[in-house]
């Protein structure tokens with residue numbers, strides 16, 4: 001099995017200044033600054049991209065594929081995420097973007113939004129047929145899924161067991177490419193143009209399926225400039241490639257997936273802090289029992305807010321709404337229904353709880369450690385100053401019991417320690433030589449540092 | 450045997466803060482490796498209790514004792530008290546004012562849920578003096 005804690009987000013140690021901006025922004029407290037450099041704790045990270053968004057030195061980056069990947073395959077298919085369409089000014093025809101993708105070197109395109117329409121249709125059926133799973137929680141944002149896996153075990157059962165649209169698109173695109181070219185599956189490269197690190201991580205280490213059908217993931221921002229340069233040529237000779245409507249394209253913005261459910265009984269939250277609040281409340285059963293569906297996006301504004309996009313999320317959202325006016329509601333094809341009925345949209349692997357926050361290997365050890373955490377907490381100043389490299393005093397206390405840190409990492413405790421050391425040294429010195437005692441210029445060294 | 454003690458104050462005029470105790474306890478139980486289903490039971494029980502203290506009693510205090518195999522919660526308030534506990538325990542019985550109902554509370558399901566999700570529950574109450582709800586959730 002692929003590394004279940006594979007991450008696409010990583011640190012460039014040379015650029016990192018150890019400034020602790022990121023440790024405060026990470027929603028899962030996954031970052032520590034140690035020896036002047038940030039470090040990501042892999043069990044806690046959910047690839048949400050917040051640290052990338054907020055690092056003033058651009059030291060947090062996303063692992064991804066680059067254009068040279070195209071050369072590895074006989075035939076390549078681009079899978080553009082719907083948010084790509086929100087990156088361009090005055091765009092009224094998706095065909096122009098899709099044509100430009102072909103001009104820049106892809107042999108074919110398959111819109112993720114087309115697959116999203118199938119996922120919407122199957123989601124409607126699933127929610128209708130499974131009232132015992134209400135509220136069903138969307139699984140389209142891999143960051144949210146990873147969060148639930150480590151922090152909200154009671155909600156795993158509510159997860160919509162359907163593949164995300166990009167994965168469905170990969171299956172359909174490969175099938176079509178084999179039919180069209182007669183090539184073997186391995187000669188075909190299915191390349192997803194993604195808005196975020198979470199999607200990159202999913203393709204390498206998916207949840208719900210054993211292996212992803214996506215061969216490579218490129219960032220929207222990496223292809224954007226190239227696409228722009230091909231748009232004039234695309235305008236002269238546009239090809240009819242678009243195969244999705246409002247419902248599919250709408251998935252790129254917050255609330256879009258929920259709108260595709262065609263029910264009033266839904267809730268949509270975007271922005272990771274809001275998502276966490278909703279999940280906390282859900283776990284305490286604070287919602288009405290007839291709430292049917294919950295859409296959650298880690299990024300504010302939905303996938304147009306992903307850090308691998310170019311455009312400001314709110315402008316992108318406005319542009320997508322504009323573009324959507326020209327689209328039909330939904331475009332479905334005959335062969336799609338056969339695919340829906342085949343059950344190929346469903347998860348094949350269970351999602352299981354990963355208790356990464358547990359403080360010990362047994363209940364007893366965890367409890368003793370938790371008690372130790374509480375003891376440290378009484379000693380710490382509880383200022384959450386971050387100087388120790390942990391985001392909060394509590395996180396430092398937990399690190400200590402896990403063996404990653406020591407008490408003296410707290411600069412306040414270190415100062416106290418230094419004070420007592422100095423005092424005992426002074427006492428010793430005064431015992432030995434009376435002369436220095438008279439000349440002692442200060443009482444309490446170390447206070448004004 | 451190790452034990453952990455926590456105290457929470459529940460403010461009587463702030464709805465948005467109800468749930469703080471339950472959320473804190475939830476995180477601690479998860480760190481202890483308590484099974485998800487027991488975490489869920491404790492969280493729901495304590496949250497319903499918090500809300501009741503906010504809506505019906507003007508706030509109160511929660512004290513929690515965690516042992517390796519169970520959590521015991523005591524919710525103490527000095528509100529109006531409950532005249533007929535048997536009646537209050539009935540599903541659907543509620544005296545919640547309309548303003549609170551419009552927020553989605555007042556279905557009269559809080560106490561019955563606390564009973565359902567805890568393994569032991571006792572209520573003592575005196576009209577005019579206050580209410581104490583004690584609950585135990587066992588982990589296995």
Ligand SMILES: Nc1ncnc2c1ncn2[C@@H]1O[C@H](COP(=O)(O)OP(=O)(O)OP(=O)(O)O)[C@@H](O)[C@H]1O
Nearest residue numbers: 501505506537543544545554555556557558559560
């Ligand atoms: N701490 C309390 N102090 C005074 N009265 C209480 C207290 N807790 C509950 N009650 C009384 O018992 C009734 C039933 O409580 P219960 O929690 O079951 O329902 P509710 O709070 O009215 O509605 P819901 O919990 O479904 O939102 C309340 O309406 C109230 O009259």
Ligand code: SF4
Nearest residue numbers: 026045046048049051
């Ligand atoms: S990607 Fe998100 S979860 Fe991971 S370290 Fe950065 S901010 Fe934290």
Ligand code: SF4
Nearest residue numbers: 141196298299303306
């Ligand atoms: S909301 Fe969309 S863009 Fe943001 S992390 Fe989730 S899947 Fe990626």
Ligand SMILES: [Mg+2]
Nearest residue numbers: 500501559560
């Ligand atoms: Mg109640």
